Amino acid sequence: MQTVTVDPREIREAVTMRAAIDAVRGGFVDLAAGGFEMPTRTVLRDGQFLVMSAHHRASASAMIKTLSLDFGRVPAIAGTVVWTETGRADSLVADAGTVTALRTGAAVGVATDLLAPAGAGRLTLVGAGGQAPDQVRAVHAVRPLREVTVVDTAPDRAAALAETLAPELPGTRISTAADAEAAVGDAEIVCCATPATSPLFRAAALPARVHVNAIGAFRPTMRELPDELLATGTVVVDEREAVLEESGEIRHALEAGALTEDDLVELGTALTAPEAPRGERTVFKTVGVAMQDWAIARLLADAFLP
Numbered sequence: 470m471q472t473v474t475v476d477p478r479e480i481r482e483a484v485t486m487r488a489a490i491d492a493v494r495g496g497f498v499d500l501a502a503g504g505f506e507m508p509t510r511t512v513l514r515d516g517q518f519l520v521m522s523a524h525h526r527a528s529a530s531a532m533i534k535t536l537s538l539d540f541g542r543v544p545a546i547a548g549t550v551v552w553t554e555t556g557r558a559d560s561l562v563a564d565a566g567t568v569t570a571l572r573t574g575a576a577v578g579v580a581t582d583l584l585a586p587a588g589a590g591r592l593t594l595v596g597a598g599g600q601a602p603d604q605v606r607a608v609h610a611v612r613p614l615r616e617v618t619v620v621d622t623a624p625d626r627a628a629a630l631a632e633t634l635a636p637e638l639p640g641t642r643i644s645t646a647a648d649a650e651a652a653v654g655d656a657e658i659v660c661c662a663t664p665a666t667s668p669l670f671r672a673a674a675l676p677a678r679v680h681v682n683a684i685g686a687f688r689p690t691m692r693e694l695p696d697e698l699l700a701t702g703t704v705v706v707d708e709r710e711a712v713l714e715e716s717g718e719i720r721h722a723l724e725a726g727a728l729t730e731d732d733l734v735e736l737g738t739a740l741t742a743p744e745a746p747r748g749e750r751t752v753f754k755t756v757g758v759a760m761q762d763w764a765i766a767r768l769l770a771d772a773f774l775p
């Protein structure tokens with residue numbers, strides 16, 4: 470019996486963004502078909518500690534993630550992902566921060582592939598923290614990017630991200646900006662990755678046709694998107710129950726009457742529908758669900774367990 474421990478470098482070497490996107494896409498389809506037992510996550514100290522678990526019925530495998538979140542710390546996420554299977558004595562422990570960034574990027578890649586206009590190549594990213602590089606990598610994997618504009622209230626973080634990304638995206642023009650409203654004006658894809666508690670831009674600041682991903686808000690007090698965008702856009706979510714419980718912008722829009730629960734389309738359902746959801750403006754709102762971590766942990770188990 471072995472417990473194999475996998476560090477961030479080993480995770481990166483074993484799982485490309487492309488593989489993560491494919492694994493998470495399959496997971497969303499299975500999730501919509503009832504393939505997982507996945508309780509609502511346990512939230513302690515108003516989101517400073519989270520416990521998430523998912524059991525995949527068909528493979529009798531399970532993933533349990535425990536993490537702490539501290540936005541005053543770099544990295545903000547610290548913790549572990551544990552993988553275990555019925556009938557197999559070996560288990561795997563992996564760094565939760567790296568798995569989380571990969572699987573959150575991967576979900577955005579899946580949604581962007583489904584919803585963004587073909588040929589979209591101009592991304593504005595708001596929030597240049599720990600999640601940001603994988604947001605860009607994921608979008609680039611499904612819509613090769615011509616231009617990336619990085620916005621952050623901390624200009625040094627925007628500049629540092631632009632510097633990190635430059636060697637990875639040699640054919641892409643990367644710039645930084647201070648004003649999110651101005652920077653989303655000609656975007657074809659927008660990614661929001663901040664712990665903001667009020668909308669990052671007005672709906673009127675967006676172009677007529679745009680796809681917006683929002684990963685930041687995971688507590689009812691947090692919001693990145695304005696009600697007007699949610700009212701007029703096509704809204705796809707990772708899991709209905711999870712966003713109703715945790716997403717501040719979805720809850721705010723529902724309370725304001727800008728949205729009804731019937732307007733929310735789950736990603737797994739959208740992936741298997743005869744036609745992708747359409748709309749001039751499309752939105753993917755994710756709070757993150759344990760199935761995504763399970764999907765990455767399965768790739769790691771395949772790569773590292775004896």
Ligand SMILES: NC(=O)c1ccc[n+]([C@@H]2O[C@H](COP(=O)([O-])OP(=O)(O)OC[C@H]3O[C@@H](n4cnc5c(N)ncnc54)[C@H](O)[C@@H]3O)[C@@H](O)[C@H]2O)c1
Nearest residue numbers: 573596597598599600621622662663664684685755756757
């Ligand atoms: N949906 C998911 O599955 C998922 C997964 C991981 C993290 N998250 C959430 O995503 C958010 C970002 O996580 P992170 O680890 O990158 O955090 P981080 O603290 O590393 O980075 C956040 C960045 O956003 C910037 N920022 C804050 N407010 C801003 C604003 N109004 N405009 C522009 N920039 C602003 C900060 O300066 C910082 O650089 C957090 O809220 C986190 O909880 C969601």
